Amino acid sequence: MSCTPGDSDPKIMCRNIKRLHNFEPPATEEEIRASALQYVRKVSGMRKPSKANAEAFEQAVEAIYAITKELVLDQLETNSPPRDREVEAEQARARGRQRAAREG
Template sequence: MCRNIKTLFNFDPPATDDEIHASALQFVRKLSGFAKPSKANQAVFDQAVEDVAAIARRLVDSLETNAPPRNREIEAAKAKARAAARYA
């Protein structure tokens, strides 16, 4: 599950709220062990996702670096090349 959590810091353009939310969802899924929680746990699960997303947004927005921003397309191409080499 956690393989879907991507680095979100230092990209141009910056990480979107959807990307932050998707990472938070994967994180909460991993912690809870639920891909889809039961109705009894749905509210607390959803609240955890929202809490983690808010904290992740604050973190990503607060970090500083001197490195130039990374390009999403270049990083995606690198990841595809690594995957191709791994599964070839």
């Protein structure tokens, strides 16, 4: 199963939260929010919270989003050149194909 920070399907629970720092172009607010959602899904064990937990779940997503945005976009510095999103995506697809070939 493929998963990217922009996936919005509530049935998808990714195994990994993707790196957002030091990319060209920089991470979008949508990508940061999707990663925050994935983090809260992962730590809570819920893909979609019940009505009783919906408000707390959404508050957690918003808190993680805010702190991630501040860290990723406003505070981190690096001397490394930005990573190219397309190159990274192709490398991830190649690793997926290799994994599938080993398993299949």
